[in-house]
Amino acid sequence: MVYARLILMRLFKAVIVLFLIVIFNFLLIQLAPGDPAAILAGEAGAADQEFLNQLRERFGLDQPMYVQLWRYVSGIAMLDFGYSYRLGVPVFDLIMARLPATLLLTGTAFVLSLVLGIVAGSMAASRVKKPSGSLIMALALVFYATPLFWVALMSVVVFSVYLGWLPAYGLYTVGAGHTGFALVLDVAKHLVLPATTLALFFMAIYTRMTRTSMLDAAQQDYVKTARAKGLKPSIIQRRHVLRNALLPIITLAGLQAGQMVGGAILTETVFAWPGIGRLMFEALQQRDYNLLLGIFFFSAALVIVFNIITDLVYSLADPRIKKGAA
């Protein structure tokens, strides 16, 4: 029951926050230079006044701003996100069409970075003064500091151009007509490079953070107690040190999870992955405001959802955190 009330409260707050976000985003976007109709006309390479007027009328851009805002907000209230200016397709459909690809990529990267990061971090923590521990930390530092797009391009050069092991781009092999298990395998192959690229940075952060907070936890009195009562070191590490070191990692994982919808622009662009990040970047370039606002809305909603989930996970990982206090 306590959980139910907690979730209800959080959801209520979330709706208010989302509403404010919608209004704020709408106003913010008005500040950007560039008129959607002019950009569409520009792209067409030819435009007369009639063409511009047709477009503005069609998008409702000929209306005063408060009318546009009212139309937008009342549309959102009924889950109507409007039409993309450029593509003439409902925004909701566009986002839904791209969501699976993005979630597959970011979800894989999320799991990959979390698992490998924690494993590497705990290994480094138990090998503090050994070369292997230093090696892990050095690698983590390199991954942390290397720009994502460089890693992406270099991995393509090495693994697809020189070695020819993995496909360089796309979600699946166009024209191969794979189905069933062959298709799954094909997509998995295509997933390796982008997911690894995306995972490296967060993996490095998890590694460093796990190591630091585990070393921190290892100094605590309850660890000394555990050692004094004769528990095996591996059990101490897992049950007492790691579990107590998890909290900051959960915080970070919550943040990363919140970015899953919109956080892979660069990776999706380099690897031609048909996801939301690319859709958002293109919408921005085209001043396709309806589409951009729609994606913002979904990203914001996802951040809020993951914040709630993070809070719940805190209390699972550490029962000392009071359920109601969150």
Next chain:
Amino acid sequence: MKKPLALAISAAALAFTSAALADDPKEGGVVNTIIQPEPPGLVLGMVQNAPTRTVSGNIYEGLLRYSTDLEPMPQLAESWEVSDDGRTYTFHLREGVTWHDGEDFTADDVVFSADVFHRELNPSARAVLQHVESIEATDDHTVVFTLKQPFGPFLLSFEAGTFTMVPEHLYAGTDFRDNEHNDHPIGTGPFKFSNWERGTVIELVKNDDYYEEGLPYLDGVNWHIIPDGASRAVAFENETIDVLPSGTVENFDIPRLAEMDNVCMTEEGHEYFSPFAMLWMNNREGPTADKRFRQAVMYAMDREFAKDVLWNGLGNVPLSAFGSNARFQNDDLEPYDHNPERARELLDEMGYDGEEITILPLPYGETWTRWAEAVQQNLREVGINVETQATDVGGWNQRLGDWDYDLAFTYLYQYGDPALGISRTYLSDNIAKGSPWNNVEGYENERVDELFNEAATAFPDEEREKLYREVQEILHEDVPVGWLMELGFPTLYRCDVQNLVTSGVGVNDGFKDAWLDR
């Protein structure tokens, strides 16, 4: 760098001709190519931008096609006549042509497309239609266009990208933009729309009922969508992609890719568009309002350097406002050679005080950024105080549409005739805020207006030529804009893709004749 590449082209052209003569075309196979950027829609006329033309030029057709010399060739019209007064154009349509849904293509479709569909949706068609008095179908396979007065370039307007034939039975009486068939375009062309996986691929398949005997040879064409330029180069390198249409990879990648085994390159196929790069110069205010300043800019720029270094030696440095692929070029004009001395003299003469001006590169990739840097350096050498300002496409559109710039890069299509692609930049009634494609520089000259307007409707061509020669002299003196280059956009392809470019619009309608020698 210039020589080897130019040689490679002619060698490729030779190899290509002899191969085409030696072998009979083979049937079958799918060509993988690239479309960049992803088009917003595929219904030509409703959408006019370059990527839509490139894909849909294989789905839809116009009444005519154009050779690489811009001579009209039959397409949906098998023959045509022009009356002696240049006012009546009669097109005889091919019989037995069907739409992709099986309906017959008739003269009514032509009247509907030109008179209703394009008149409502298509600005470039509207510009031509203002010269047209009536469009009539005299029988099922004959259409007569009657003009208000002769219009010299009329026969050049029937390319698929400008006057696409759309099916009346699917569009008449509907809201065109919301028509359910927009997602599944129906044309008469050699390829049918099959599938569009947004963000990944557009797939076209062979039209088995195509009316030209034996065509097309290919089973289909896949247009891959890859947003990053470096990734596109890689896709071509590792042979996933057979054809790289012009402008899909950065210029600095081209020599490397062209040197690979089994890679051919052609500069043909852009004669109809013949993109003309220009430097907008704000004629309204600031130092650029002074004719002498604008001339100084022309003398200061080393355009041959830009051509050799940035464009791999491809393309052509123009004399003035008319490019080599437009008709009626006046080649008696004195070229604006690289002459910093002369530029400094002109600046002294006008008393330029070092006022800072800005230059906007075209936000279309690295080549344009570097070009702006080269021009900036040229201008600084003669003492012009110039800063580069980067924008994205949206910002660039807005700045030009609001006339908020000093110098700005752009390029415009020439469409083979001054009345279609060139006069629009200089006519004073084409000055209007809000579009980056009209008389953006704000040039006003009554005599120029007069000459351009007269020349558009003069008949026959000798009359037009006289008027156009005079207008070029005035423009050459006034320098309303800077004339940079007629761009050479090469198409790279695997050499076993045969017969790829067969018209003046290149790969936009080229897959119809192409075949794979594999």
